Amino acid sequence: MPEVALNLSRGCGNPTGFANIQAGDVVVDFGCGGGIDVILAAHKVGPQGRVVGVDGAPQMIERAKQAVAEAGLQDRDIEFHNTYLNKTQLPDGFADVVTSNCVINLCPDKDAVYEEAFRILQPNGRIAISDIVLSENIAPELQERFQTTWAGCLGGAIPEEDYWQTVREAGFSEIQIVARHILTPEELEGMACCPGEEFTPPPSKEDRVAVEGKVTSVKFTVMKPPLK
Ligand SMILES: C[S@@+](CC[C@H](N)C(=O)[O-])C[C@H]1O[C@@H](n2cnc3c(N)ncnc32)[C@H](O)[C@@H]1O
Incomplete structure (x- = not known):
């Protein structure tokens, strides 16, 4: 893995590790960042497969x-699209697999992102996601501070039940939780300062302590149902 991809890696899991990607698959990585999961997926799909990385930041x-x-x-058949996840402009039924690593929690309109993933997947296609959710509600003013000073990788996290509702309402079924764990204080600090302290200042100790035990990393797969 090239250093540039490793250094820019800001994921919270390894979706290509549990996406059951097959040789020849078409994989789309939502929020590809520095490309780490695009590269991992490219190795899995092999020379007959195709990988598309989508990211809203041209620098990434x-x-x-x-x-x-x-x-x-x-x-290899690898391409990148500099666009937002709610309008990838990829054709209907384009992909066998959509992956995403610590991105959708950042998106203000999660419904639109999951609807777009559903649209571009083939029937029977699947998504494999690592993401961040709130396992307990947090005070609105704290949430607001998350979204301003804690832009990092936590700012847009929503309660877990609301998250699953978004996934189901987009049309997906068979939610399978692969792993989950409550972020440790150290992980929380790292996530809150993502992509780096020079961009996102560390939270106050009080704010960090107030969310300890309430922020969860989830890794899961879901299916687009087959055509009837
Ligand atoms: C925390 S980084 C994760 C990057 C990569 N998945 C990884 O594991 O290293 C989030 C990435 O998502 C992108 N992103 C966030 N919101 C987005 C959106 N609505 N549309 C497209 N890209 C978005 C950012 O530009 C950034 O590259």
Whole structure:
């Protein structure tokens, strides 16, 4: 894995590890960042497969392209789209698998993102996601501070029940939780300062303590039902 992809990795799991990606699959990575999961997926789909990384930040797309070249994968069917996840402009039924690693919690309109994932998947396609949810409600003013000073990787996290409702309402079924764990104080601090303290200042100790035990990392798969 090239250093540029490792250094920019801001994930909270390894969705390509549990996405059951097969040789020849078409995989779309939502919020590909510096390209780490695009590269991992490219190795799994092999030369007959195809991988598309989508990210809203042009700087990340540039780094991801650099990482793919440094990984020696420039001859593979890999492309990047600099666009928002609620309008990828990919065709209906394009993908076998959608992956995403610590991104959807950041998106203000999670309904639109899951609806878009559903649209671009083939019937019987699947998504494999690592994400962050709130396992307990937190005070609104604290949530507001998350969204301003804690832009990091926690700011947009929503209660877990609301998250599953979003997934189901988009049309997905068979939610399978692969792993989950409550973030430790150290993990919370790291997530809250993501992508780095120079961009996102650390939270106050009181704020961090107030959310301890209430923020959970979930890794899961869901299916788009087959055509009847
Ligand atoms: C925490 S980083 C994770 C990057 C990558 N998945 C990884 O594991 O390293 C979040 C990424 O999602 C992208 N992102 C956040 N919201 C987005 C949106 N609504 N549409 C497209 N990209 C988005 C950001 O630009 C950033 O690259």
